[in-house]
Amino acid sequence: MPHLLFNNKIVQEILPNESFEEISNYAETILGESNFYLTSQGKKVSSENYDGNENLQICPRLLGGKGGFGSMLRAIGAQIEKTTNREACRDLSGRRLRDINEEKRIKEWAEKQKDLEEERKEKKQKKLEKMMTAPKHEFKDEEYEKSRQTLLETVSDSVEAGFRNAKASTSKRKIEDTKGAIPMKKKALWIDEGFSSCSSDSDSDDEEEGAKAKAVN
CATH class of the missing domain: 3.10.20.90 (Phosphatidylinositol 3-kinase Catalytic Subunit; Chain A, domain 1)
Structure with a gap:
């Protein structure tokens, strides 16, 4: 029952x-x-x-309701900061996510450095090529060209006139020097004292022989 x-x-x-x-x-x-x-x-x-x-x-049945307790819990939960850092977690192979992410960052940094080095070399090459090329500046001013040509001709004429004047003054000075120059005396030959004494002795001997010949006659 x-x-x-x-x-x-x-x-x-x-x-x-x-x-x-x-x-x-x-x-x-x-x-x-x-x-x-x-x-x-x-x-x-x-x-x-x-x-x-x-x-x-x-x-x-239990009397009552939520009594604001649920809303209070929700408010407290909203104030708690939820972390998004999962670096200390491990993957299926047992490696920490921190090590895996660090390895990825190193690879990305190495690739970025390689790209930067290539870009730097390319910029340097372009700069050298730009420096080696002839400048393409063009300057056209008819008045400037005319005055420049006139100035060149004037300078050239002035230089030629200066050369002619310098040559003429040089030749004139040479002529004046030749006219006013004093003729130089001939230098006497140098005779040794021994040679002069020998010649005087020979002359005196000749005179004695001539006197003896006259006496004999």
């Missing part, structure tokens, strides 16, 4: 011909309030699904 339970204790037997409304009224007299429901094997039972062969458990 089924029973009516409250806190897992039998409070009354349920008769076979007893309806669900009668059982509910008896449970209301036990609790002293109508705020409850009946369950059978953990499932809520009503007048529609009650068959009269199961034990019924009286479950009082």
Whole structure:
């Protein structure tokens, strides 16, 4: 025979011909309030699904509501900063994500440095080619060209006239020097004293021989 339970204790037997409304009224007299429901094997039972062969458990309802507690929890949760740092986590192979990300950053940095070096070399090559090419500046001014040509001709004529005057003054000075120059005397030959004494002795001998010849005659 089924029973009516409250806190897992039998409070009354349920008769076979007893309806669900009668059982509910008896449970209301036990609790002293109508705020409850009946369950059978953990499932809520009503007048529609009650068959009269199961034990019924009286479950009082708890009064109240959210009371602002849920909204308070949500407000506190919004104030807590959620971290997005997963560097200390590991992947399926057991490596830390921090090491994997660091390796990727190093590879990207090396590729970037390589690109920068190539770009630097290309800029340097372009600069050298630009320096080696002849300038393409064009300057056209007819008045300037005319005055420039006149100036060149004037300078050339002045230089030629200066050369002619310098040549004429040089030749005139040479002629004047030749006219006023004093003729140089001939230098006497140098005769040794011994040679002069020998010549005087020979002359005196010749005179003595001539005098002897005259005396003999």
